[in-house]
Amino acid sequence: MRQDHLITATQLSRDDIEAVLDRAREVDDDPAAYADRHAGRVLALCFFEPSTRTRMSFDSAAKRLGIDTIGMGDVDSSSVSKGESLSDTVRVIEGYADALVLRHPSEGAATLAAENVSVPVVNAGDGAGQHPSQTLLDLHTIRENHGLDDLTIGIMGDLKYGRTVHSLAAALTEFDANQHFISPESLRLPRSVRFDLHETGAQIREHEELDPVLNELDVLYVTRIQKERFPDENEYHRVAGEYQIDAETLEVASDDLTVMHPLPRVDEIAPDVDETDHATYFEQAHNGIPVRMALLDTLLENAEAAEGAEVGR
Amino acid sequence: MSDHELRVSKIRDGTVIDHVEGGQALNVLAILGIDGSEGFGVSVGMNVPSDRLGRKDIVKVEERELSQSEVDVLSLIAPEATINIVRDFEVVEKNRVTRPDSVTGVLSCPNRNCITNAGEPVETRFDVVADGVRCDYCSTILRADIADHIDV
Numbered sequence: 001m002r003q004d005h006l007i008t009a010t011q012l013s014r015d016d017i018e019a020v021l022d023r024a025r026e027v028d029d030d031p032a033a034y035a036d037r038h039a040g041r042v043l044a045l046c047f048f049e050p051s052t053r054t055r056m057s058f059d060s061a062a063k064r065l066g067i068d069t070i071g072m073g074d075v076d077s078s079s080v081s082k083g084e085s086l087s088d089t090v091r092v093i094e095g096y097a098d099a100l101v102l103r104h105p106s107e108g109a110a111t112l113a114a115e116n117v118s119v120p121v122v123n124a125g126d127g128a129g130q131h132p133s134q135t136l137l138d139l140h141t142i143r144e145n146h147g148l149d150d151l152t153i154g155i156m157g158d159l160k161y162g163r164t165v166h167s168l169a170a171a172l173t174e175f176d177a178n179q180h181f182i183s184p185e186s187l188r189l190p191r192s193v194r195f196d197l198h199e200t201g202a203q204i205r206e207h208e209e210l211d212p213v214l215n216e217l218d219v220l221y222v223t224r225i226q227k228e229r230f231p232d233e234n235e236y237h238r239v240a241g242e243y244q245i246d247a248e249t250l251e252v253a254s255d256d257l258t259v260m261h262p263l264p265r266v267d268e269i270a271p272d273v274d275e276t277d278h279a280t281y282f283e284q285a286h287n288g289i290p291v292r293m294a295l296l297d298t299l300l301e302n303a304e305a306a307e308g309a310e311v312g313r
Numbered sequence: 314m315s316d317h318e319l320r321v322s323k324i325r326d327g328t329v330i331d332h333v334e335g336g337q338a339l340n341v342l343a344i345l346g347i348d349g350s351e352g353f354g355v356s357v358g359m360n361v362p363s364d365r366l367g368r369k370d371i372v373k374v375e376e377r378e379l380s381q382s383e384v385d386v387l388s389l390i391a392p393e394a395t396i397n398i399v400r401d402f403e404v405v406e407k408n409r410v411t412r413p414d415s416v417t418g419v420l421s422c423p424n425r426n427c428i429t430n431a432g433e434p435v436e437t438r439f440d441v442v443a444d445g446v447r448c449d450y451c452s453t454i455l456r457a458d459i460a461d462h463i464d465v
Contacts, residue, residue, distance in 0.1 A: 104428075109428045126451075193452075
């Protein structure tokens with residue numbers, strides 16, 4: 001991967017993706033070989049909205065590479081609450097760190113940040129936009145369980161606001177994947193995502209119900225439907241209930257079906273699914289470590305190569 | 314157009330933007346950043362009869378020759394527009410507008426949650442795609458309603 005930043009999944013070619021996933025496999029096989037690879041480096045974790053797992057996952061991945069991490073603390077007590085722009089904030093933090101990981105509530109925030117700094121920026125979620133590092137760990141999980149080609153995947157839940165869905169759908173167009181999108185009418189894929197999928201000639205189908213496609217699927221990727229997306233709580237309960245699965249739902253599925261979820265889940269996957277061979281979401285979450293290690297390793301290596309080229313010029 | 318129909322007088326030097334879709338003349342001026350404070354003469358005809366368009370708008374800007382890159386952005390709201398450069402009452406150059414690859418600082422993003430609407434010191438930037446424009450920051454696609462998002 002010859003990229004300076006990771007902002008959206010649409011920027012990634014098949015080769016880029018496979019290079020990171022190959023490295024993640026190497027990390028998994030021999031973590032000790034990566035232990036102090038980036039000792040002395042500092043990673044800034046810039047989380048402008050609450051996050052537990054993504055922040056901890058990057059923190060842990062960095063530390064396993066020998067990288068120190070710094071954070072912003074609570075956004076309410078930081079300079080952001082004093083009205084500082086994101087552009088200024090990242091320009092300041094650039095001086096403290098060798099790379100930035102950014103989570104922000106506005107779409108496009110990571111693009112703006114990358115325009116303002118010369119260190120690598122990783123988009124760890126920008127509003128309802130993209131979440132490409134999650135996609136890499138999703139793809140790693142799919143690859144290890146099934147393979148990324150000749151794949152039939154169902155992506156279900158909140159497709160409109162789900163940034164993990166937007167990134168995953170885009171990245172899967174680099175592979176031989178049939179994508180089925182299952183959601184209520186009001187939470188269908190946004191126009192911009194559908195535009196990109198059509199541009200690539202991807203094979204996609206949209207459904208309002210899971211049942212008709214469930215038995216065709218190799219992977220079922222479930223996402224949470226959030227209450228705040230509905231004006232009326234009764235409407236939320238009615239709709240959300242139709243997109244919940246349990247062990248009984250999965251009885252008609254292929255024995256090899258892999259069930260994934262970016263987590264946190266609320267009640268869209270019943271706990272009885274955890275006991276089945278389909279449940280892969282905890283493994284998926286754990287894959288965040290080798291994949292984010294591979295990603296940080298790659299981006300820092302690219303930045304060092306670019307710096308070396310600059311010095312040698 | 315015969316003389317008795319002529320509603321806007323000829324200009325000596327400057328640019329005439331003709332065949333603008335009826336009702337878009339003020340948006341044309343907004344896109345060009347012309348609000349009258351520049352001091353040069355500006356004439357606007359709106360909804361005048363046109364063989365080609367039925368009704369059209371026409372904008373005449375005196376003492377200023379607009380460059381092709383300045384006017385190309387007009388193609389988003391006035392794809393049929395013609396640009397006439399006038400010197401000493403004569404049309405010396407006649408061009409059509411062509412679609413630019415991108416548009417910077419002219420439109421506001423319709424997505425309220427886009428970072429360009431968050432008070433950042435940044436100009437909007439849209440890629441021109443098949444049938445509209447697309448925000449470079451949040452990827453939102455804007456189609457028929459482009460004129461509603463002119464922000465200059």
